[in-house]
């Protein structure tokens with residue numbers, strides 16, 4: 001079993017308009033409502049590959065009901081902690097004429113002390129039956145900044161491999177719990193290091209430091225440039241095929257899912273890297289986050305270059 005945890009789930013609403021104008025009445029031409037949040041995007045990719053997945057996290061109110069009912073209608077197994085306040089909506093407004101994208105993200109619910117205690121129990125229960133526990137996304141209000149550190153320790157105590165994809169303090173305050181896998185992107189790494197620019201040397205230094213701390217797999221994703229990967233201290237550079245991306249949002253989630261699949265299936269390391277980079281590139285050519293075509297992934301796998309960094 002692989003479990004994904006999304007602490008700040010969302011309904012991802014996409015509004016397509018021929019033209020979006022401020023200070024005017026805007027009518028929506030086409031609308032898409034998806035259960036979202038980064039762990040849910042990971043679940044979608046895992047489900048595409050028929051892996052046994054449980055989707056968990058916090059859900060609340062009518063939006064929470066929408067999220068769970070959508071997952072059920074797609075045959076997803078879920079096991080959420082219900083919260084008192086409403087799960088959030090994230091709005092993406094796409095102006096087709098000017099090719100401009102505007103995002104409006106709600107803050108989401110404030111989690112109570114009781115609800116947080118319920119989540120720790122849920123993670124204890126799910127990690128006892130999961131080989132991999134994937135923690136993705138930002139922390140909702142009400143949780144301590146080291147919330148992931150608590151959950152990672154619980155999951156590790158039960159013998160699960162832990163994956164963490166988050167940013168800011170949620171990331172920096174959780175590294176002492178030594179997750180098995182982390183995947184910052186370049187911006188998240190700049191933020192962590194407090195730098196405006198990153199050299200390759202900076203990236204390799206921090207990867208080596210994290211590896212020496214005991215983090216087994218470190219992926220620094222670099223958008224269309226691919227990724228640097230440190231795997232038990234051995235570093236690789238991976239480059240995706242040259243494709244025409246239509247939506248880079250959620251490519252990182254696809255990369256996490258791809259690595260989890262490779263690790264769950266115990267593929268050789270280079271195959272794990274090729275597969276996950278192919279999955280993330282396949283995600284870049286889909287409009288919906290969490291959507292990948294198995295045929296595109298198969299096509300891309302042999303087009304990914306992986307080189308060890310000496």
Ligand SMILES: Nc1ncnc2c1ncn2[C@@H]1O[C@H](COP(=O)(O)OP(=O)(O)OP(=O)(O)O)[C@@H](O)[C@H]1O
Nearest residue numbers: 185221222223224226240245249250251252253280
């Ligand atoms: N334009 C692109 N062409 C090919 N591959 C891409 C492109 N954009 C992203 N990818 C693939 O997706 C991976 C993850 O992308 P990125 O670094 O943008 O993740 P991210 O910022 O964490 O994304 P998100 O958090 O929205 O899921 C990259 O390492 C790369 O393999």
Ligand SMILES: [Mg+2]
Nearest residue numbers: 165185252253
């Ligand atoms: Mg990301």
